Amino acid sequence: MKTPKEVHTQLTRKFQDKHREWLQVHVAQELHPSFWPLEINLGVPTEQEALRQPDGVLSWVHAWQNWKGAGVLVWGERRWRSLGTQRVPERLLLEGPADVAVWVGESARWARALDRYAALVERWPVLDGVVARYFNVLADYSDVDFTRLIEMLTWISEHPDSNLFPRQLPIAGVDSKWLDGRKALVAELLAHLQSDPQGSRDFFQRCGLRPLPQLMRLRVLDPLLRRQLGGLGDISAPLEQISALSLSVTRVFIVENLQTGLAFDELPGAIVIMRLGYAVDVLGQLPWLANKKCFYWGDLDTHGFAILSRARSYLPELQTLMMDEHTLLSHQSLWGEEKDPHSAMRLPNLSASEQLLYESLKQNRIGQNVRLEQERISWDFAWNAILNISIAG
Known part of the structure; x- marks a missing residue:
């Protein structure tokens, strides 16, 4: 026995599944006979079922007697030996989508x-x-x-x-x-x-419109290199212009966040590229990065490793900086929450240790949705790690 509430639930699902198809067909051919009228059998009980639950049947009949809404409610009679002749609701006929829309509150x-x-x-x-x-x-x-x-x-x-x-x-x-x-x-x-x-x-x-130029921001950390650029040290320019630069750099740092890049001090032969996020594809358009030592430093979370994996598609020798378990665990008091972790279970361009840490973050082995934003790392700790890489290089 389907009550008006149950029919409402059924029609809500029906509307959600079919409303786009109904819209197209309805505009093209009015009420298409393959869809309409829509008939919903209300599940009239047998005499034995009615005898087992008389109150339930009576409540069901009353619900439909008091019902007011779209569609045609078809009643019928049942001649039962023990209960006599009973008038019961048999089925509901809906002439078109507008009737269904009224039922589910989607009429307007x-x-x-x-x-x-x-x-x-x-x-x-x-x-x-x-x-x-x-x-x-x-x-x-x-x-x-x-x-x-x-x-x-x-x-x-x-x-x-x-x-x-x-x-x-x-x-x-x-x-x-x-x-x-x-x-x-x-x-x-x-x-x-x-x-x-x-x-x-x-x-x-x-x-046929012109897109805004894609800007890239970088800092030249070497004072000698800045002289070659007329003293410019903080450059924001269209990608095509950055690509055409002739920079005699030996080390390139790529950092995920702007303020991290702004915090870098002077370093001979170095530049820092800032705030690319997932737009690391542009690294493949910088020919002067070839044969340079490139380091990526991103947030220690699943998206940080996803960006790293993507960047390595263009720079296969790209090394990481402070994206390891030691750095993560030594800054536990500064952990935040990654609200929407990356969906992939594995990433294609990570080393074995990076993949293991990614999976640990993904599967919450270290903690629940752990992330360590790169800005949270003690700058003394971070700058020391940067200098060590520079000396080693």
């Missing part, structure tokens, strides 16, 4: 998504079947945001090679903040509008 979202889907497909028929994947966009964008999206698609379609920066677009409200989180959506829709559904999803390439 469904109606809004349906209207917006229809409007987009009417304007750009090629988007039929594509925008159904973005039900939440259709259902939840404010009217202002949805209008901006249409204006963005329209303007880019009319000016596919503007070579403007995004903030130069003559579209009210389309700024960096608005674009954050929407680039993938815009790029995919434009790929279909430009009849290139299998093509690049790079936002700037797809929109």
Whole structure:
């Protein structure tokens, strides 16, 4: 016997699983006969079941008698020898998605998504079947945001090679903040509008816009090298310009965090590259790193080792600095919590000892979600380790 509450639970799952498919089919063919009407059998008990639980059956019948909602409730009669003729709810018929949406409290979202889907497909028929994947966009964008999206698609379609920066677009409200989180959506829709559904999803390439230059920041720690650069010691420049530098360096330190790099003192023949995070791919675009002794110093947590593994894809001889168990255990009082550890169980480019420490952090053998941020390490301890490497080199 299914109660209204149980039917609500069933329809909630159904809506979550099928609402995108329903949206596409509903717009294209109104109420598709393969889906609708949706019939839910309410599980009428047998006479023996009714005799075993008369109060339960009575409560079930009353629940449906008092029910008010979308759909058609079909009643039937049962002629039972012991209980006589009883009128019971047999099944619920739902004529379309709108009925299901009413049941699960999604009526306003469904109606809004349906209207917006229809409007987009009417304007750009090629988007039929594509925008159904973005039900939440259709259902939840404010009217202002949805209008901006249409204006963005329209303007880019009319000016596919503007070579403007995004903030130069003559579209009210389309700024960096608005674009954050929407680039993938815009790029995919434009790929279909430009009849290139299998093509690049790079936002700037797809929109014909100019990306902001990728800046790299480094410090020149050797005073003699600084003279070659007109006295510049702290440089932030586009990657292409950094790549073209001719630096006679012998040691390169790559640190995960900015303040760590700023704390470095003078070191002959050395530079420090700062704050790349996971963007260590750029190291592969610096030809002058070849044959240099390079050291990576990141946070002692799973993501620190993941960045190290990624960096070694470009610098196979990259050495680590203070990313060992001794450093970790000797700074236990300064441990923090890594709230979202890296997902991989193994990383491809770690040494045996690094992999063992990574697994210990990943599996909480040392403590629960342990991390040691590099800035927390005593600077006397850290600088001494840096000097020792420099002397050894």
